[in-house]
Amino acid sequence: MVMIDPVQAEPQPEPDTQTEPQPEMQTPDVPRVLAANTGLSDRIFRGVARTGGTIVLLVMLLVGVFLLYNGYKAISVAGFGFLTTQAWEPNNGDFGIAAVLSGTFFIALTAIAIAVPLALGTALYINEYAPRGIKRALISVVDLMAAIPSVVYGLWGLFFLQPLILPFSQWLATYLGWIPILSAPNFDPSDPLASPTLFTSSTFIAGIVVALMVAPIASSIMREVFSQTPLGEREGALALGATRWGVIRSVVLPFSQGGIIGGTMLGLGRALGETIAVYLIISPVFIIQPHILEKGANSISALIALRYNEASALEISALMAAGLALFLVTLAVNFGASTIIARSRSGASSEG
Amino acid sequence: MTTVLPDAPTEVIAPATQAGRRTELPARAPASDAPETRRALTGVRFSDLMRLVGAAAASFALTWWAFSQLLPLQGVLGFIVTCFALFVIIFGVLVSLDESGPTVKDRVISVFVHGIGVLMLLALSSVVVFTIVRGWDSLFHGNFWIMDMSATGPLDGLDSGGILYAIIGTLIMIAIALAISVPLGILTAVFLSEVPGRYAKFVRTVVEAMTALPSIVAGLFIYASVVLILGFERSGFAASLAMTVMMLPIIIRSADVVLRLVPGNLKEASLALGASQWRTVWNVTLPTARSGLTTAVILGTARGIGETSPVLLTAGTTTFFNVNPFSGPMVSLPLATFNFVKSPEPTMIARGFGTAVVLMLLVIVLFALARVIGGRGAGVLSPRQLRKRRLESVHDLERITRGERAEADRPTVEQASVDAVAQAAAVAAAERLVARSRRGRRRKDDSE
Numbered sequence: 017m018v019m020i021d022p023v024q025a026e027p028q029p030e031p032d033t034q035t036e037p038q039p040e041m042q043t044p045d046v047p048r049v050l051a052a053n054t055g056l057s058d059r060i061f062r063g064v065a066r067t068g069g070t071i072v073l074l075v076m077l078l079v080g081v082f083l084l085y086n087g088y089k090a091i092s093v094a095g096f097g098f099l100t101t102q103a104w105e106p107n108n109g110d111f112g113i114a115a116v117l118s119g120t121f122f123i124a125l126t127a128i129a130i131a132v133p134l135a136l137g138t139a140l141y142i143n144e145y146a147p148r149g150i151k152r153a154l155i156s157v158v159d160l161m162a163a164i165p166s167v168v169y170g171l172w173g174l175f176f177l178q179p180l181i182l183p184f185s186q187w188l189a190t191y192l193g194w195i196p197i198l199s200a201p202n203f204d205p206s207d208p209l210a211s212p213t214l215f216t217s218s219t220f221i222a223g224i225v226v227a228l229m230v231a232p233i234a235s236s237i238m239r240e241v242f243s244q245t246p247l248g249e250r251e252g253a254l255a256l257g258a259t260r261w262g263v264i265r266s267v268v269l270p271f272s273q274g275g276i277i278g279g280t281m282l283g284l285g286r287a288l289g290e291t292i293a294v295y296l297i298i299s300p301v302f303i304i305q306p307h308i309l310e311k312g313a314n315s316i317s318a319l320i321a322l323r324y325n326e327a328s329a330l331e332i333s334a335l336m337a338a339g340l341a342l343f344l345v346t347l348a349v350n351f352g353a354s355t356i357i358a359r360s361r362s363g364a365s366s367e368g
Numbered sequence: 369m370t371t372v373l374p375d376a377p378t379e380v381i382a383p384a385t386q387a388g389r390r391t392e393l394p395a396r397a398p399a400s401d402a403p404e405t406r407r408a409l410t411g412v413r414f415s416d417l418m419r420l421v422g423a424a425a426a427s428f429a430l431t432w433w434a435f436s437q438l439l440p441l442q443g444v445l446g447f448i449v450t451c452f453a454l455f456v457i458i459f460g461v462l463v464s465l466d467e468s469g470p471t472v473k474d475r476v477i478s479v480f481v482h483g484i485g486v487l488m489l490l491a492l493s494s495v496v497v498f499t500i501v502r503g504w505d506s507l508f509h510g511n512f513w514i515m516d517m518s519a520t521g522p523l524d525g526l527d528s529g530g531i532l533y534a535i536i537g538t539l540i541m542i543a544i545a546l547a548i549s550v551p552l553g554i555l556t557a558v559f560l561s562e563v564p565g566r567y568a569k570f571v572r573t574v575v576e577a578m579t580a581l582p583s584i585v586a587g588l589f590i591y592a593s594v595v596l597i598l599g600f601e602r603s604g605f606a607a608s609l610a611m612t613v614m615m616l617p618i619i620i621r622s623a624d625v626v627l628r629l630v631p632g633n634l635k636e637a638s639l640a641l642g643a644s645q646w647r648t649v650w651n652v653t654l655p656t657a658r659s660g661l662t663t664a665v666i667l668g669t670a671r672g673i674g675e676t677s678p679v680l681l682t683a684g685t686t687t688f689f690n691v692n693p694f695s696g697p698m699v700s701l702p703l704a705t706f707n708f709v710k711s712p713e714p715t716m717i718a719r720g721f722g723t724a725v726v727l728m729l730l731v732i733v734l735f736a737l738a739r740v741i742g743g744r745g746a747g748v749l750s751p752r753q754l755r756k757r758r759l760e761s762v763h764d765l766e767r768i769t770r771g772e773r774a775e776a777d778r779p780t781v782e783q784a785s786v787d788a789v790a791q792a793a794a795v796a797a798a799e800r801l802v803a804r805s806r807r808g809r810r811r812k813d814d815s816e
Contacts (some may be wrong), residue, residue, distance in 0.1 A: 042457050054645070061646035065563050067570045068555030072616060078577045079613060086592060137484025145481055154489070161492045163667065165674025168724050171709060172495045175502065175717075184445050192552050230492055235488075259474035280501045289582030291677040292706060317584040317677065324591060324681055332592055339585040350580035 026124040027291075080343075087337030090330060099338065104302050104319065113338050115302045119219070119314035120342065123294060124287040126223025126308055127230060131287075132280050134227065142235075143242040144264060155239070161166035162232035170293035173225030178216060178297070181224070185215035185309050198312045217299040219308040222315075225293050230283035235281060241275025242268055274356050281353035285346050291317035316342040384491050407439070419462045427454035452483055499724050517687035522713050531723050533689045534704035537604060538730075541700055542673055544608035549615045551667055556616075557623035561734030562649055572624070578617040586614040587678030595682065602684035610678035619668040622751030626660030627653060659741050664739035670731050676702040701727040 054062075076117055093100050101112025142154045188199040203214050247270050255261045269276075294315050300322060301312035316338050322336060379789070431451040460476045484732070505526055506512050512530045520529030556575070560568050590610040592598050630653050638648040654661070684697025685707060701723055708720030 057647075058645045061644075061649070062563050066567070067558035067567065068552055069559040069563075072552060072556045072620065073571045073574055075613065076574050076617070079581065079586070082589055082593060083585065105760060117465055134484060134488050137481050138488040140807055141481050141485030145478065145485070156491065157489065157737065160732065161495075163670045163674070163731055164495070164733055165702055165724075165727055165731060167674070167676045167678070167705050169495060169726055171502075171705070171721065171724055172498055174709070176494065176498045179443050184449075187446060198521070228495065231488065232492070259470050261474040261477045262470065286578055288579075289584070291582070291584045292680075292702070296706075296709070317582055320584050321677060321680060324588065332596065335588060336592065339582070339588050342582055343580070343585055345580060346580040347577055351577070354576065 021239045077095065083336055083340040083343060087340040090334035090337040093330065094334070094337075102303050104323075104334075106331040115318065115343055116316045116319045117302050117341060118304045118306075118316045119346075120288055120316050120345075122306065122308060123222050123226060123290075123298075123313060123315055124284055125142050125286040126219055127226035128280060128284050129235060130224060130227035131231040131283055134157060135238055135279065135283070136187055136276065138231070138235045139238035139242055140264065141152070142237050144260065144268070155236075158232045158239075159236055162236060163331045166229060166290060166293045167296075169225050169229045170296035172228075173221060173293060174296050176223055177224060181221055182212040182215050185218070185220060186212050188307050189215070197306060197308055200307055202310060210341075214308055214311055217297060218313050219305065219313040222294045222297045222313055223308065225297060226287045226290050229293060230291065231287045233286060234279040234283035237279035238276055241272040241279070244270045274359065275313070278353045278357035281349050281356065285349045286351065288346050288349065289317060289342065290315075291321055294318050295321050405723070414812065415466075418566065419459060423455050423459035424464055426458050427451050430454050430458075452487075457481060473763060489650070496728065499721055499728060503721030503723075503725040504570070506718045507725060512722060516689050518689075520687070522711060522716060524715065526715055526718060529719070531701070531704055531719070533687070534699045534701045534723060535726065536689070536691060537683075537698045538673060538700040538727075540691065541604050541608040541679070541698065542669060543609060544605060544693060545611040545615060545672055546665070546669065548608075549619055549668070550610045553616055553619035553665075553668075554623055554661060556620050557627055558653075560620070560624045561627040562645065562653070575617050575620050579621055581614070581617070583614050583675045584677040584681070586610050587681035589613065591681040592680070600698055601695065602682055603692030603695060604683060604690070607679045607683035607698065607700065608693065610682045611672045611675065614678055615668045615672040616674060618671055619664055622664035622667065623661055625665055626657045628778075629660065662741045663738045666734050670734045670738075673700075674702060674727065674731060676706050679703045680706065690701045701730070 090106065090111075091108060094101065098112045100114050101110060102115040104111045104116070129194060138158065141157070142151060146154055186203075188198055188268060189203050192200050193199045193203075200214065248273070249267045250263055253267045258266060294313075295318040298313040298315070298318060300314045300318060302314065305313075305314070320335050324332065326334060387681050428451055431447060431454055434450065435447055451550055456476060456479055459479055460472060463475045463518075464472045509526050509530075511527060515528075515530030516533035517529045517531075555569070560572050560575075576728050587610045590606055590613065591602075594609060595602055600606060603762050634652050635648055635655060638652045639645070643651070679700045681705055683699060683703060685703075686697040688696075690696050690698045704728065705720050705723040708723060711717065
């Protein structure tokens with residue numbers, strides 16, 4: 017843009033002429049008010065667009081306000097105990113989200129711990145190692161799997177994975193039981209008649225299923241970022257003699273750091289809110305259950321799906337409050353993810 | 369690079385060679401007219417292949433031996449995990465026999481990444497294949513596609529009952545949800561991108577926040593407000609409202625991204641021609657972003673169709689046909705799947721899997737549609753659109769030359785038509801050229 021400096025553009029008065037400089041020349045230039053004369057049709061258009069935006073805004077705010085308003089009733093009954101009570105008996109006034117919120121986090125963190133290596137490896141494989149011919153097909157498959165309904169994953173987990181995973185769970189509990197979260201206090205490895213049914217319906221199985229659901233989403237975000245790595249820097253690394261892994265470690269991964277973290281957190285957000293797959297697999301318990309291999313788990317969304325039907329007015333309010341807690345947690349995670357993605361260098365070259 | 373140097377440098381160096389002969393230049397390769405052949409930078413060497421095969425055989429045999437003779441291990445999953453771990457170790461050892469450190473690392477990690485990629489694809493395809501295999505039986509009964517479950521008891525065989533009521537329910541619900549969310553969503557996206565300001569920014573922030581809304585909470589909101597407070601019964605309409613609340617932020621967010629990708633110079637060109645903002649949006653922005661908008665809507669639809677939890681809370685449960693969304697409960701495909709598999713009867717579970725297959729097919733069809741429509745970026749035309757555009761410009765040219773002809777000294781008709789045809793041919797050729805370069809660019813993009 018060519019900006020003419022107002023001082024230089026001002027015609028200099030000739031020294032030998034007697035004409036005095038005009039008084040308005042000395043007053044500094046005031047920026048003109050650029051008022052476009054918008055026609056009637058444009059004003060209508062803007063009005064309609066603004067109305068549409070306002071309707072959506074109202075609906076969205078209504079959801080939030082409604083959750084807050086209804087949940088507030090239950091929270092004021094339960095008081096601070098809402099955060100620390102494990103039981104869920106709203107009709108007796110004894111309820112809290114300590115068990116379900118911790119259960120939600122246990123499932124989501126198990127899922128993320130499994131999904132991130134899977135997603136990272138798959139994204140690297142597709143972007144760096146896969147033969148050109150099948151690359152597009154692989155991208156489509158992963159994107160498609162991100163769109164497969166969660167109830168299908170739930171069926172798979174319940175009927176396919178659970179029978180297969182029980183010996184593995186037992187093996188983990190037997191040999192790695194000394195790790196606190198992998199221990200199973202109700203399981204005795206020396207008892208030859210110990211039933212592997214102790215390991216059904218566990219946080220671990222629900223976590224694997226949710227992991228398989230969120231891995232495609234995280235993977236496609238990560239791959240997108242990997243593919244934006246500047247070609248020049250790749251070639252630079254190659255020219256310095258780097259192996260393929262050298263290029264990945266010194267160029268691709270540092271460049272994509274923000275995208276990897278962002279994809280992980282978006283996956284975490286999805287994992288926290290997942291309902292049906294978790295509901296199908298777990299058997300709900302209302303205690304904090306940190307033994308992820310053992311039977312019994314819980315999550316807020318499964319609680320809502322389980323209890324909404326025969327709920328009294330107060331219980332609905334309590335469920336609203338639990339839903340509000342879940343929403344706030346998911347919101348924080350998502351905002352964190354988008355901030356990290358926006359701040360990072362990843363995607364800096366995507367303009368134009 | 370084998371560019372041939374000009375002669376000048378050799379003349380400069382010549383005195384130096386006489387004086388001290390410090391630098392020896394290699395003899396220049398005889399210039400040949402044959403085109404350079406490209407060196408193969410990648411490729412599989414025979415030794416690499418042998419190492420892979422050897423490591424695979426060794427790890428398989430070792431795992432087999434360990435599982436059957438040595439250790440009290442069992443399970444297919446454990447076998448695969450152990451086998452892969454042994455494979456990586458043996459392969460690493462084999463490579464380290466005759467390669468240096470960085471190469472060993474590179475190869476081992478390459479094998480590892482390949483393993484993860486294959487594992488993920490295997491797991492994902494097992495989800496699809498397992499569902500299809502378990503649902504296979506129910507899919508081949510004609511009644512499965514044309515009946516409801518009202519006359520079918522829990523013990524009846526697969527030759528009774530069907531899921532047409534759930535298919536119809538899904539279609540009605542998604543149609544209502546789309547009828548609300550598409551106009552509202554795209555209008556809001558247009559508002560966000562075309563009427564910028566503090567207010568639009570606020571709306572965008574709220575919408576982005578609402579994409580984090582768990583679907584069950586959307587269902588709970590509609591259940592508590594529409595069903596409990598307003599007193600409507602649980603119905604297909606309530607379910608589609610819940611779907612709308614869930615789909616709106618998704619559609620708005622992706623439509624907003626697509627609209628912002630429309631090149632600014634197109635819009636400016638339209639405005640500079642004197643078009644109003646409304647005309648610019650209607651004739652330039654929206655048509656340019658059409659494929660992207662369609663993709664946004666279709667992907668939102670796929671999400672909405674597959675969600676069980678909002679429907680679970682708001683639609684009720686029935687086994688009857690119900691085509692009236694405003695009264696009586698209505699069932700969608702995911703909800704029917706969910707209800708079927710909660711039953712302990714094997715036939716019911718088989719029906720559940722069959723329903724899941726139908727649902728999956730629906731999503732795959734939607735997804736393929738999105739790929740076909742949305743494969744192009746903003747402003748890149750399909751061959752058919754290009755043909756149409758070319759025809760239009762030929763017509764424009766004819767119209768213009770006709771006007772000129774009327775004004776000017778009326779040259780002979782043949783002369784004018786020959787001119788028009790020549791110009792039209794030139795336009796067509798130019799556009800073909802542009803199209804080819806675009807196609808080439810796209811192919812290049814794909815191959816990168």
